[in-house]
Each structure stands twice: as C-alpha cells, then as structure tokens.
Amino acid sequence: MPCDTSCLECKGANAGDCLECDEGLYLKNGYCISACGTNYYGCDDTNTCEACDASCAECTGESSSECISCASPYYFDGSSCISTCPDGSYGNKDTRICEECESHFTSCVTCSSSTTCTKCDGDFSLYNGQC
Secondary structure (H helix, E strand, O other): OOOOOOEEEEOOOOHHHEEEEOOOOEEEOOEEEOOOOOOEEEEOOOOEEEEOOOOEEEEOOOOHHHEEEEOOOOEEOOOOEEOOOOOOEEEEOOOOEEEEOOOOOOOEEEEEEOOEEEEEOOOOOOEOOEO
C-alpha cells in the first residue's frame, strides 16, 4: 500500500498514518509536519516532535535551559525559565520575562512592576512603592 507523500514509512495510505518521516519533517501524532508547535521541538536525530521541559512554552531542546519562552507560572531570565525572578527584577505576567526594576530605584531590592518597589535596601524605608 502506498504511503502519503509526506511519509517515509506508514501503516496506511492517509496522511495521519505515518510511522516515519522524510528528512526535514517531524512525526507528531501520525502526521509528518515541518514545525512541531507550542510545547514541542523537532528532534533532528529521530525526526520526531518531542515535548519541551514543562517550564517552557517554546524550546529548541528538552532541558529548561533550552527554552525560548516560558509557560505560566515561569519567567524567562535570559537563559532559562525560573519560578521567581532574582532580586532587582520582577516577573512580567504578560511577557513571562524577568524585567529589571527601574534604574532610579537604586535602593530597591524587589519590585512588583518597573515602577513599584516592594522591598527596600536595609537603610531605606518603603512608602507608596518607593524607597
């Protein structure tokens, strides 16, 4: 029985019957596709779509250090997805990226937005989101 043109090997003649894909395509749920989509990456060794680390929304590989963007509740810190942003930054809930507190907050240790400080350096007091 002939395979769909996207399949290298199949169990039937339909596109969803693929068992193995031509080079440049990735197997996902019986289909050979060119891009694996959200929460998956294309593994070139096996020509299959593999799941990203649970912290990733998009990735280039299986580990948390190969995330391109993060899934909720994680934030991207420039190299990986983390649950809490480091001091001097806050987790932007829209972009899922750790962003720095405004530079004029030199005495601000943590912030909840770019303009609202939540914890001040030991020598300063917090008042209305300012140190």
